[in-house]
Amino acid sequence: MNIVVVIKQTFDTEAKIVLKDGQIDPTGVSLVINPYDEFAIEEALRIQKKFGGEVTVVSCGGPRSQEAIRTALAMGCDKGVQIDETALESVDEYVRAEVLAKAISQMPYDIILGGRIAVDDGSSQVAVRLAEALNIPSVSSVIKLEIENNVATATREIDGGTEIIEVPLPAVITAQKGLNEPRYPTMPGIMKAKKKELKVINPADLGVSGISAKMKVQNYSLPTPRQGGKKITGEPAEAVRELARLLREEAKVL
Amino acid sequence: MYFDTNEDHIMMRKMVRDFAEAEVAPGAEERDEKEEFPLELWKKCGELGLTGIVFPEEYGGVGADYTSYAITIEELSRVDASLGVTISAHTSLGSNPIYKFGTEEQKQKYLVPLATGEKMAAFGLTESMAGSDASATRTTAVKDGNEYVINGSKIFITNGYYADTYIVTAQMDKSKGHRGIAAFIVEKGTPGFSFGKKEKKMGIRSSATYELVFEDVRVPAENLLGEEGQGFKIALTTLDYGRIGIAAQALGIAQGAFDQALKYAKERVQFGKPISQFQAIQFKLADMETQITAARLMVYKACELATAGKPVSQAAAMAKVFAAEVANYVTKEAVQIFGGYGYTREYPVERMMRDAKITEIYEGTSEIQRVVIANNILKD
Numbered sequence: 001m002n003i004v005v006v007i008k009q010t011f012d013t014e015a016k017i018v019l020k021d022g023q024i025d026p027t028g029v030s031l032v033i034n035p036y037d038e039f040a041i042e043e044a045l046r047i048q049k050k051f052g053g054e055v056t057v058v059s060c061g062g063p064r065s066q067e068a069i070r071t072a073l074a075m076g077c078d079k080g081v082q083i084d085e086t087a088l089e090s091v092d093e094y095v096r097a098e099v100l101a102k103a104i105s106q107m108p109y110d111i112i113l114g115g116r117i118a119v120d121d122g123s124s125q126v127a128v129r130l131a132e133a134l135n136i137p138s139v140s141s142v143i144k145l146e147i148e149n150n151v152a153t154a155t156r157e158i159d160g161g162t163e164i165i166e167v168p169l170p171a172v173i174t175a176q177k178g179l180n181e182p183r184y185p186t187m188p189g190i191m192k193a194k195k196k197e198l199k200v201i202n203p204a205d206l207g208v209s210g211i212s213a214k215m216k217v218q219n220y221s222l223p224t225p226r227q228g229g230k231k232i233t234g235e236p237a238e239a240v241r242e243l244a245r246l247l248r249e250e251a252k253v254l
Numbered sequence: 255m256y257f258d259t260n261e262d263h264i265m266m267r268k269m270v271r272d273f274a275e276a277e278v279a280p281g282a283e284e285r286d287e288k289e290e291f292p293l294e295l296w297k298k299c300g301e302l303g304l305t306g307i308v309f310p311e312e313y314g315g316v317g318a319d320y321t322s323y324a325i326t327i328e329e330l331s332r333v334d335a336s337l338g339v340t341i342s343a344h345t346s347l348g349s350n351p352i353y354k355f356g357t358e359e360q361k362q363k364y365l366v367p368l369a370t371g372e373k374m375a376a377f378g379l380t381e382s383m384a385g386s387d388a389s390a391t392r393t394t395a396v397k398d399g400n401e402y403v404i405n406g407s408k409i410f411i412t413n414g415y416y417a418d419t420y421i422v423t424a425q426m427d428k429s430k431g432h433r434g435i436a437a438f439i440v441e442k443g444t445p446g447f448s449f450g451k452k453e454k455k456m457g458i459r460s461s462a463t464y465e466l467v468f469e470d471v472r473v474p475a476e477n478l479l480g481e482e483g484q485g486f487k488i489a490l491t492t493l494d495y496g497r498i499g500i501a502a503q504a505l506g507i508a509q510g511a512f513d514q515a516l517k518y519a520k521e522r523v524q525f526g527k528p529i530s531q532f533q534a535i536q537f538k539l540a541d542m543e544t545q546i547t548a549a550r551l552m553v554y555k556a557c558e559l560a561t562a563g564k565p566v567s568q569a570a571a572m573a574k575v576f577a578a579e580v581a582n583y584v585t586k587e588a589v590q591i592f593g594g595y596g597y598t599r600e601y602p603v604e605r606m607m608r609d610a611k612i613t614e615i616y617e618g619t620s621e622i623q624r625v626v627i628a629n630n631i632l633k634d
Contacts, residue, residue: 067261067265070261070265071265071268074265074269184269184272184273184302185265185269186269186301186302186303187266187269187302187303187304187307187316187318187322187326188303188311188316189303190262190265190266190269191262191316191317191318193265194261194262
């Protein structure tokens with residue numbers, strides 16, 4: 001089974017977001033594999049253990065995204081591919097999906113795994129667009145995955161419950177929290193990772209030159225800082241009256 | 255020499271830190287309270303490849319450098335110094351003498367399962383009358399046909415009881431003084447080999463510290479490590495490398511206490527503002543960070559020498575004495591920043607301050623480190 005995992009390098013979830021000249025400032029921020037993509041990597045390695053084959057990890061990003069790919073290789077993936085997005089004129093979900101599709105269509109694949117969302121921009125688009133571009137089915141937010149006779153049975157989270165979907169392979173599956181518990185890279189894994197193949201692809205070599213984003217970010221703003229709580233003092237009867245008034249007039253929840 | 259870390263080291267540090275914070279830190283307080291040995295965590299360390307970092311792959315190890323090893327001990331000790339010393343004693347004291355002095359057969363039989371974490375190692379040198387003066391060993395070994403017969407006892411043995419493989423020093427010819435000492439590989443379960451008292455300690459309470467008792471313990475002749483009379487040299491060499499582990503442990507304790515103190519100083523409000531805005535606290539934090547940075551450079555320098563196969567005795571002793579004193583200074587200041595809360599067991603700095611003390615004592619007291627350093631600079 002040839003397994004492809006698409007991953008994204010994101011800010012550490014504990015990183016403090018700072019805006020500089022209207023842009024998000026990455027200076028001094030530690031970068032990690034998007035946590036949902038870690039579930040995808042883990043699932044890929046488990047599928048490989050069961051069916052054999054090769055796990056290729058693909059990421060569209062700048063030079064630092066190689067760190068994320070190396071980490072995936074240290075976890076046990078076999079090969080890495082970085083699509084150098086600094087060579088692209090502009091990038092959005094559409095562009096990423098298109099270049100990923102071009103790159104992946106040139107490699108053998110039976111299943112493509114990714115995270116259900118990236119914790120930075122949270123658009124949940126790339127994996128699904130990738131499936132569209134490759135003209136294969138996709139199942140999102142999967143918490144259980146079984147594969148038999150080239151058919152994937154995926155349990156996915158839906159509002160208020162779960163849904164079980166069968167799709168023929170190849171397909172794109174996106175991982176939701178709960179799918180598995182990602183492993184740590186091991187010490188020998190880290191030592192071996194640097195000897196594994198990590199190919200850097202220029203998007204121009206994929207024949208996608210001239211592609212440009214369909215979306216333009218107008219403006220970034222930080223959320224308004226959380227207000228401190230309000231303490232209502234006084235006699236219980238009076239305090240309850242005041243609370244009801246605030247809930248009705250200020251919070252507007254009654 | 256840059257005393258620095260590379261990309262592999264950064265990835266290793268992140269891996270060990272993620273593991274330490276997710277799986278080691280949560281139970282550290284309880285294990286300390288109950289003096290409970292971290293056997294489950296030991297097994298996980300083996301699965302992650304943390305039990306044989308510096309040994310070549312052909313002997314079950316990872317084949318990484320000493321800096322990788324120090325980072326591992328540092329990151330484990332940052333949240334739990336007991337687990338830190340368990341791995342350090344296993345690697346540097348129990349396994350390394352087999353790697354450095356063992357025959358090919360001994361390495362295959364004993365080092366491979368130790369490096370993979372399938373088995374645990376310990377080192378029996380100290381005795382009640384032979385502490386800093388390791389040459390005063392009273393445990394004896396007598397050759398009898400194709401066996402050696404060991405009698406005596408060892409105290410304060412880290413990983414005692416839990417370890418499977420023990421390196422034990424014994425006197426074979428008292429008239430030769432320290433040149434009469436030999437080292438042996440003794441397996442747990444050998445008839446006559448038993449465990450005595452378990453020590454109740456001030457700190458690193460979840461690490462195991464036991465007495466080893468030998469009553470006519472017969473070990474096969476092929477379990478002699480090195481040659482007869484070489485035991486004292488084996489012990490000193492082992493300690494030279496072991497000190498890198500303890501220096502890294504001390505560094506980790508200091509870093510852990512500093513991280514806790516820094517976080518607390520930013521959150522704790524007194525006189526209407528976080529205490530980190532008072533210069534009295536700022537100067538403490540500045541001094542702590544400076545000392546930790548200096549200690550780290552010394553530890554990594556000793557690591558680079560060890561990796562390069564150069565003499566480590568002086569650099570390891572300097573790193574160990576310095577990092578141990580930094581750990582004691584930093585943990586004391588961390589408790590001070592926490593004030594009354596720091597003195598309670600509700601916050602980990604109390605445990606860290608107790609844990610720090612041993613780093614000035616074991617694998618050579620700070621006084622012995624100074625003897626080693628002085629001997630090095632005054633020789634010739």
